[in-house]
Amino acid sequence: MLVTEIRAEKYDLPLREPFRIALGSVEKSGNVLVRVSSGELYGIGECAPPRFITGESQRGCLSFIESIKDSLIGTELTPETLDDKLKDFSDMPSARAGLDIALHDLIARKLSTPLYKLLGGYRNRVETDITIGITSPEDVERKVHQALSEGYRIIKLKVEGNIRRDFERVRAVGELGVRIRIDANQGFSPREAVEFIKKVDGFDVELIEQPVHAGDIEGLRYVRDNSEIPVFADESVLGPADALNVIRQNSVDGINIKLMKAGGITGAIRILHVAESAEIPCMIGCMLESRVSLTAGAHFALAFKNVRYVDLDSHNFLKDDPVRGGMEVRRGWIRVPDSPGLGIEGVENCFEF
Ligand SMILES: [Mg+2]
Structure with missing residues (x-):
């Protein structure tokens, strides 16, 4: 072009x-x-x-x-x-x-053509989790009920790296019988992570993301070797070279890809292919994004089989949603319009849409 x-x-x-x-x-x-x-x-x-x-x-x-x-x-x-x-x-x-x-x-x-059809066109809908930030167990429980009432079935729970307090947060979700993805954002030491994982064993925890410091790939492997729960990397993997590194060191069961870490869809595809070659599944995640780049993430998820976990929910945290068109989430399921490109019609107060 x-x-x-x-x-x-x-x-x-x-x-x-x-x-x-x-x-x-x-x-x-x-x-x-x-x-x-x-x-x-x-x-x-x-x-x-x-x-x-x-x-x-x-x-x-x-x-x-x-x-x-x-x-x-x-x-x-x-x-x-x-x-x-x-x-x-x-x-x-x-x-x-x-x-x-x-x-x-x-x-x-x-x-x-809709972008996902051009990229790979594997499916036409994906299910996303919904994220709960670090807050009190009471507030976690209130937010889980809200999410369930909106049709979400998977909770991504942020934890802080304090075993006792984090266990209470997990319990607030787990006792409701809801599936949980835990994201520690580097909060634990490797030993703390293993202890924490053992404690939450009785709940429906699908995976734990980035339990230890981004640079501690050996620590990540230690957690993986001692965990019944799949261990995913997020901050440890920005681009394809990082993906190759954590896979070579047998440190991960999965990789959370984000367009903002990878330099966009092109970089994300490279990570995805490195992971797929090693039979490592991927998640597509997000930063604090509006439905413009979330929609790009959705097209990526729809295009490729190896995107097996979806966490595209940051528009829920925004006070306003200025985007017209783009992806829609209904009862946790994401779809995109059948119109060309991303399917975004405009963004309020931006450019001259
Ligand atoms: Mg994360």
Whole structure:
């Protein structure tokens, strides 16, 4: 596609309430909306810079796109050539993701096909969990009841790395007979993680994500070797080289892929293929994203068989949903429109939609 214009805008998303995980607490998500045009046709993407994980910021994403766009405008771009041009900026994965998503949207619109059909077209719906941040066991229980009433069947529960308090949180979900995915966001030491996993053994815990520090791949393997519950990596795997590393070291049962860590759909596909070659299943997760990039994640999940776990729910944390069109969630099941590209019609107060 001949790219004729690239624009990036601040895209501030206040949250309904502060969202707390083991790495910190946030009250708003400072994202960036990206538009890549070819003549009259355009595609849109979103950067949701995960400060705690990649160290990126909204301002950093805006200035990166501003600095790079002149070298992209006027050239023929495909996802692969874009990825190649940006390969030296591995420290800006969410900024690259915004451009990569917008380009994918643009190309699929040009070809008049929903993006997931172009990528792989494996299925037409996926079931997502819903996430509960770190809060009191009473509040966890209240939120689980709310989620169940909305039709969700799987809870992703954030824990802080305190065995006693985290056990109470797990119990608040587990006693209701609901399936749980635990996410420790690096909160435990390897030994603490094993002790915690033994304690929650009686509940329906499907997996535990990133129990130990991102750089502690040996610790991750220790937990895996001593756990009845599958151990997934999240922060330990940003790109395909990291995936290869944790797989070689026999440290994981699964990998949580996120477009914002991987530099977009192109990088996510590479991780997926590395994992699939080793028969390691993947999850598609998200940062604090609106339904623009969540929809891109949904297309990725629909396209590929090896995306076996879906955690695309951050729009629930936002005070407002400014996106028209895009993915829909009904009783936990995600579908996308049968229209070209991502299927997004517009975003309130952004560009001139
Ligand atoms: Mg995680």
